[in-house]
Amino acid sequence: MTDKKIHKWTDSDDDALKQAIVDCEPIFNHYRTQNKAYTEMNAWDAVAGRLLPAICVTGAACRRRWEIIKERENSTWDETKALVEKYERDLAETTFDGVSELLGEIDAVHVRIGEMDAKIDKLLALWK
DSSP: OOOOOOOOOOHHHHHHHHHHHHHTHHHHHHHHHOTTTOOHHHHHHHHHHHHTTTSOOOHHHHHHHHHHHHHHHTOSHHHHHHHHHHHHHHHHHHHHHHHHHHHHHHHHHHHHHHHHHHHHHHHHHHHO
16 A cells, blocks of 8 residues: 655745746747657656755646646636625615615605695694
């Protein structure tokens, strides 16, 4: 039975991975232009080699982590969160404006009822 060790990536590991990818960009470019003698995994293995001895991972692990980092950076969560907050703010403002308008109408109705009550009192006084 093999003892399987899984590396837990930290923020500093992610920063080191980003720097290693930048450092190995010529290898990735070589892969893109002349991929017969070099494979993309060779480039990822070079990235993993750059991380040694501080971080001991495979090129495949670096590639998987890079995909996670890119997905996180390209996430639309921040945009969605801002959109939801704006919607909630607009809804609250609209609700507040609607309630204020309704309260104004209720006050106007109370004034009108008070005027009608005074007129009814006058009419009742005439009938007595």
